Amino acid sequence: MQTGITYMNTTQAAQEIRSFIEENYLYGCSDSLKDSDSFLDVGILDSTGILQLIEFLGERFRITVTDEEVTPQNLDSIDKIVVYLQRKGGIAAGGDGTADRTRGVEASS
């Protein structure tokens, strides 16, 4: 149930992305995945996985990922996605969740 707006900082965003990756592609074996690890090098995301990731980012962070933005430079690691989300205004520009909040996401309860 959607109940309101919660703001997400970079740390929270990274954790959200990690949870999505873990739940959908690592099946509980995410201990060795670092935030800087390349999804391509690790072999996590195939062509279907990219589509699922795009949809997840669109829904969870309320952004539109354009065709031109579907690049490894933007989406190939948790760190890169966080930077991309900051640039798109999907999460706070700052890191503590209190400053530079530019967009929010709805929290569920």
Next chain:
Amino acid sequence: MKGGGAITAGALGIDTAQETDRIVARIRDIVLHQLKRRGAVVGVSGGIDSSVVASLCTRALGRGRVLALLMPEKDSASDSLRLGRMLAESLAIPCTVEDISPILKAARCYERRDEAVRLVVPEYGDGYKCKIILPSLLDTTGYSVFSVVVQAPDGGTRTVRLSADAYLGVVAATNFKQRVRKMMEYHYADLLQYAVAGTPNRLEYDLGFFVKNGDGAADFKPIAHLYKSQVFQIARYLKIPDEIQSRPPTTDTYSLEQSQEEFYFMLPLEKMDLCLYGMDHAISPEALAPAVGIEPLQVARMYGIINAKRKASRYLHAPPMLVGEMADDRL
């Protein structure tokens, strides 16, 4: 990786007579002696791969021991059936036609596909046509993301990026086609005590361009080690009809004509051949690029794509996995 070196587009040249003799001897041994079947069923599409396999089987087993099975459906290209018949006539082998459209309709193949397309193109319906495409390697530096091309009844087309659900829905529905064809091939194999020949070439086999338990299923795969350009060389040697040799390779799966390049390989097949060869022979992108006619960065990207496709195809190649150990002396 190796650095320089004279790599040319002719690197894949083979002694066609010698290779044909070798394959023919192997087919004879596999079908008659190892599998102990009386002949071979070949699903013939009117394309180059199945034509070469049917011809090789005919040389190996004799005209009376090969069945060409033609299995058109509603979306098949209009010339597929004609070219399949032409091939069977040129080899003077028995030919049976099974229209699989009624089975596909009963399984709701077309309905399921259309429902999936409507997830991203709501107006898609009667009179529309579609195909799924990947961007060409030469046109993008990003990820390989599938899109659907739809053609309206008035001829207008548009391209829409697929959602994951739409992509999976379309693929799961259209995979009925390859699985129904394989079911039919095994029906005739049971009837005649034949083995089923698979027709993948090296690109398709190695990179997972097949449907598990569909066209990926077979009792033997006599050209799975040959690059596509080598299949064409063998086709010339076997005197496959010119019209079949010159037909552009197609998936013949979607209602809009679709090349294998735009659905899966992202490069013309002769360039893809060289990239796979370069990868397997540890040739650096810089050394390979001139032969392929693309930039070293594009070769490097294709090497990455080949790696990704190989990883993704492990599931497709995997046999059923057993939990307990069994004696493996059945062959």
